[in-house]
Amino acid sequence: MTKFIALFYGILAMLLIAVISYSMQKSEEKFIPSRTIGVVLKAMDSEHWLSVRSGMIQAAQQNNMRLIVITAENETVFAEQNKIISDLLDNGIDALIVSPTNINHTQEFVDAAREKNIPVFSIDEEIAGIAYVGSNNYAIGEKAAEFMIKNLPEGAEVSVISGSANQNAHIHRTLGFVNYIEKNSSLRIGKTMAAETQYRQAMTQAEKLLRERPNTQGIFVTSAIMTLGVIEVADNLMIVGVDTQNDAIMAIKNGKINTLISQDGHESGKLAIEVVAAHLNKQPVEKYNFISNELITAENAEEFLLQEDF
Amino acid sequence: MKIVWNMRLKMFLAALVINVLAIIFAMLLFYHYSAEYFYSEYANSLYERVYIGAKNADAGFQKIYRANLDISFDDDIKTSLASQNYPKIASKLKTYREKNPLADDIYIFMPDKKILIRSEEYNSVQKLDDKDSVAWQNIIDNQSGMRPIFAENILNPAEKKIFLYKAEISGENAFVTTQISERGLYYNFIDDLGSDNSNIALMFDAAGNIISQSRAYSTLNKKDFISAEVEMPFSHFKITLLVNRKKIESKIIFMQILSVLGVIFILILSTFLIYVLSAKLNEPVENLAQIMQDVGHGNFSLRAKVEGNDEIGYLAERFNHMLDNLENEKILKRQAELNALQYQIRPHFIYNTLNSIRFAAMIQGAKNIGELLANFIELLQVSTNREGEFGTLAEEISTLKKYVALQEFRLMNSFAVDFNLAEETLSCRVPRLILQPFVENSILHAPSPEKTFCRIIISSEISNGKLIISILDDGKGISPEILENLSAKPSDKKAHGGFSGIGVSNIKERLKLYYGDSGEVLCESDGKTYTKISIYLPAEVIK
Incomplete structure (x- = not known):
């Protein structure tokens, strides 16, 4: 009999819970991402930056963040970029990710952000005193050098066509390459040239280089878009480039470029957002956050081609 | 509905x-x-x-x-x-x-x-x-x-x-x-x-x-x-x-x-x-309920169907078992009834035989033997009588007299019985054969080598609504040790040569059963010259 009474009360309690839970129906509210990350990139005119943005958008969705992604017209207009950054800092963002077009004009917005207590992160381009996300550019240069040493006869002459001298990435890549060659091999550095990180400029620089130093056997080009320009004029040379982008990888498959050091934009975009999320969640963040850089050759080109979202 | x-x-x-x-x-x-x-x-x-x-x-x-x-x-x-x-x-x-x-x-x-x-x-x-x-x-x-x-x-x-x-x-x-x-x-x-x-x-x-x-x-x-x-x-x-x-x-x-x-x-x-x-x-x-109902109406040949190994199955099985037992018991009971009828036949046979012997004695002129046999038969009849545990004191006395006559024939000149009965006590209700064991005791144990002839006086009176029947003999009496033993409970009693006391304690038990505390037996004796047994009963007159 006591069992029946217990059962009865049990059922009663269950009904009560049901009724209570029914009456406490939740209001239809959806969680709205509460953090806004401002992102200012160098440009949107290359595949690399498109994939950086894609990686960022994906990671931001996973971390419940909103993104404002703005780019300057091209990589040269630092004044416009700085204006955009200052407007962005006024627009209630929680963190700023910048890939500055000119490393000599970053202090202004870094100070402004510090004043507004907005954390700043740099992607692909190092800014002094700011957490960095992207490739280890010095190591990229070394990797390129290693490949050249392995594949060129002793005493061969190699040159560098570098991107903007106002950008740390290109400077470090060149430095890494040159230092490695000089320290570890009998190869000679012919000439290191810098140009705007653009297709056309790279082409004219390459023409100039081949005119001035006809014995050149290998060229290290510090960006993929420039590499594509260089191969227009340089035939039968050892060409090493940087970046993971499909047009350049296709050129590897066609034998026009010997190798590319990978720099997966998607990966660095994703990593950047994760680093920002960690910082906003009060977790410690490293000063340098490197993505992996690998050699892309004709053998594994297909693999890297598939990695892209396009 | x-x-x-x-x-x-x-x-x-x-x-x-x-x-x-x-x-x-x-x-x-x-x-x-x-x-x-x-x-x-x-x-x-x-x-x-x-x-x-x-x-x-x-x-x-x-x-x-x-x-x-x-x-x-x-x-x-x-x-x-x-x-x-x-x-x-x-x-x-x-x-x-x-x-x-x-x-x-x-x-x-x-x-x-x-x-x-x-x-x-x-x-x-x-x-x-x-x-x-x-x-x-x-x-x-x-x-x-x-x-x-x-x-x-x-x-x-x-x-x-x-x-x-x-x-x-x-x-x-x-x-x-x-x-x-x-x-x-x-x-x-x-x-x-x-x-x-x-x-x-x-x-x-x-x-x-x-x-x-x-x-x-x-x-x-x-x-x-x-x-x-x-x-x-x-x-x-x-x-x-x-x-x-x-x-x-x-x-x-x-x-x-x-x-x-x-x-x-x-x-x-x-x-x-x-x-x-x-x-x-x-x-x-x-x-199971239906079967039980039918069995209740007297149909004992029915049996419940035992289904499954659960409690109901167990109940059905036990119920069937119980029915089996009941039926066995019925057979045994009938057997017992038959036996009982047979036992009733035997005394009749004995009486009839004894009567034939008695008549033979009478015809051959042994009148004395005939009377003794008549007394004996009557005594047998009373002792085996199943109808009624009670009778009037008069009936009890008449039975007692027949017994005394038989004992007188056995033990010539060793005792004499006198009756001193109040008239109003004769129609009182008494348990049958209540006096005989005490009288037997007196007849058998009162005489001693010094005094071979004893006198036994049986008297009755009603006092304070109680019927008092006493048996008094002038024999050797009962030693205090035995007297004490007599008043103890029957179960405590030891077997004792000469005077078993079973008859006496049996009477005591019967009185206790019939009357509870209002019926009792008292024994008095000085151990030398007399023994007096008094039976106290509620006085109930049979109309």
């Missing part, structure tokens, strides 16, 4: 009650969660819709902001401004406007010169009057950065509502402004959301003012609507979509009806199943 509360009904009802509760509970839960799920899914899809609209609108704002900034950094425009080549600037603005379809028009305003260059074909370079110049300056002063302002375009004859971005051309004291018409934005991004008549789409600025809407909002009761709101991170405007609750409530009602129908259907189905099940479960119990 009278409801019979049998097991089947009780079980059925109990199962039904639990079932109904469980089903209602489950359905309530199901309905609750499905409704909640439905609501949240609906809200999600609503949010998703607004989110996409807001994202596009925000992208539109961002594009205009960028275009406006680009113009302010345009080197061609800068040099043309310096050389005051305004028509060239106007055509440049026109190409910019063509690149940005969302832009309504683009102005470059030089406040100190009060010159306005527009992206229009007609009248593209204007000299503003003081009033317009100041007013326009006031309007564009409010805007900076990425948040557009919502204003009225006073420079346009139609005075339409616009969103505006401003950028300064550095070093020239000239301001580029790009205007987006409110209607243009609305039809590009918001109209889609509010396309249904029951939906309302609104855009608010950061301060919460309505800046664009599908229809009049203020007249509506907010409670009638479900809302989804998305804040745009770039422009800090908000887009809200209101959907009339009625629209989804009809779906909820449909779901309610569906759940109720589900409950009813499951109830009917389960009721049927429970009924069948309880009938099936109760079948053995009902069978």
Whole structure:
């Protein structure tokens, strides 16, 4: 009999819970991402930056963040970029990710952000005193050098066509390459040239280089878009480039470029957002956050081609 | 109709009650969660819709902001401004406007010169009057950065509502402004959301003012609507979509009806199943009950069907076992009755034989023997008489006299019995053969070598409503040790040569049984010259 009474009360309690839970129906509210990350990139005119943005958008969705992604017209207009950054800092963002077009004009917005207590992160381009996300550019240069040493006869002459001298990435890549060659091999550095990180400029620089130093056997080009320009004029040379982008990888498959050091934009975009999320969640963040850089050759080109979202 | 509360009904009802509760509970839960799920899914899809609209609108704002900034950094425009080549600037603005379809028009305003260059074909370079110049300056002063302002375009004859971005051309004291018409934005991004008549789409600025809407909002009761709101991170405007609750409530009602129908259907189905099940479960119990009823009516040959290894099976089996036992006992009882009849026959045979002997003695002239036999037969009859444990004192005395006569024949001249009986005691009720053991004791044990002849006096009287019968002999008496032994309980008694005492204690027990404490036997003796037994009984006169 006591069992029946217990059962009865049990059922009663269950009904009560049901009724209570029914009456406490939740209001239809959806969680709205509460953090806004401002992102200012160098440009949107290359595949690399498109994939950086894609990686960022994906990671931001996973971390419940909103993104404002703005780019300057091209990589040269630092004044416009700085204006955009200052407007962005006024627009209630929680963190700023910048890939500055000119490393000599970053202090202004870094100070402004510090004043507004907005954390700043740099992607692909190092800014002094700011957490960095992207490739280890010095190591990229070394990797390129290693490949050249392995594949060129002793005493061969190699040159560098570098991107903007106002950008740390290109400077470090060149430095890494040159230092490695000089320290570890009998190869000679012919000439290191810098140009705007653009297709056309790279082409004219390459023409100039081949005119001035006809014995050149290998060229290290510090960006993929420039590499594509260089191969227009340089035939039968050892060409090493940087970046993971499909047009350049296709050129590897066609034998026009010997190798590319990978720099997966998607990966660095994703990593950047994760680093920002960690910082906003009060977790410690490293000063340098490197993505992996690998050699892309004709053998594994297909693999890297598939990695892209396009 | 009278409801019979049998097991089947009780079980059925109990199962039904639990079932109904469980089903209602489950359905309530199901309905609750499905409704909640439905609501949240609906809200999600609503949010998703607004989110996409807001994202596009925000992208539109961002594009205009960028275009406006680009113009302010345009080197061609800068040099043309310096050389005051305004028509060239106007055509440049026109190409910019063509690149940005969302832009309504683009102005470059030089406040100190009060010159306005527009992206229009007609009248593209204007000299503003003081009033317009100041007013326009006031309007564009409010805007900076990425948040557009919502204003009225006073420079346009139609005075339409616009969103505006401003950028300064550095070093020239000239301001580029790009205007987006409110209607243009609305039809590009918001109209889609509010396309249904029951939906309302609104855009608010950061301060919460309505800046664009599908229809009049203020007249509506907010409670009638479900809302989804998305804040745009770039422009800090908000887009809200209101959907009339009625629209989804009809779906909820449909779901309610569906759940109720589900409950009813499951109830009917389960009721049927429970009924069948309880009938099936109760079948053995009902069978057993029926068998028990029939057996109760005297049909002992029936046996219950033993089904299953459960309690009911066990009950049926034990019941059958009990019936078997009952039947055995009946047979034994009949046997006993037969035996008893046989035992009754035997004494008759004995009496008849003894009577024949007696008559033979009489015929042969041995009258003495005949009388003795007559006495003996009568005594036998009394001692084996089964009818009635009680008789009158007179009957008891008459029996006693026959016994005495027989003993006198056995033990010549060793005793004499005198009777001293009160008349009123003779019709009193006494247990049969109550005096004989005491008299026997006196006859057998009173005489001693010193005194071979004893006198026994049997007397009776009624005193204080008690019948007192006493047996007094003048024999050797009883030693105090034996006397003490006599008054002890029968079970404590030791066997004793000569005087067993069993007869005496038997009498005591019988009296105790018949009368409780009001019947007793007292023994007195000095151990030398007399023994007196007194029997106290309630005096009951038989009418």
